[in-house]
Amino acid sequence: MIISLEGIQFLKNSGVAIQPLGKDIIRNENRCVHCGACLAVCASGALAIDRVARMVIFNNEKCIACELCIKACPPRALAVNF
Numbered sequence: 001m002i003i004s005l006e007g008i009q010f011l012k013n014s015g016v017a018i019q020p021l022g023k024d025i026i027r028n029e030n031r032c033v034h035c036g037a038c039l040a041v042c043a044s045g046a047l048a049i050d051r052v053a054r055m056v057i058f059n060n061e062k063c064i065a066c067e068l069c070i071k072a073c074p075p076r077a078l079a080v081n082f
């Protein structure tokens with residue numbers, strides 16, 4: 001999920017504390033076989049299919065670190081990086 005600077009300022013003005021994510025999701029490109037199993041669980045759009053290249057792309061900037069893709073990935077290409 002990406003929140004605009006205006007959105008962040010609105011939340012701060014509303015008294016909501018904003019903190020950066022304390023963890024990242026990383027993908028081991030050598031393990032990924034582009035099977036697409038992770039696509040169904042990724043609500044943020046961080047994992048998406050490139051139909052031209054026939055590859056699953058991972059956009060770390062869209063990732064909200066929900067970790068749902070980790071269990072969905074058969075070859076364990078996705079992991080938490082603390």
Ligand code: SF4
Pocket residue numbers: 027031032033034035036037038039056072073074075076077078
């Ligand atoms: S489930 Fe794992 S192996 Fe399959 S496309 Fe996603 S990251 Fe790659």
Ligand code: SF4
Pocket residue numbers: 025041042043044045046047062063064065066067068069070
């Ligand atoms: S942790 Fe995985 S499923 Fe969750 S947003 Fe990030 S890439 Fe998508």
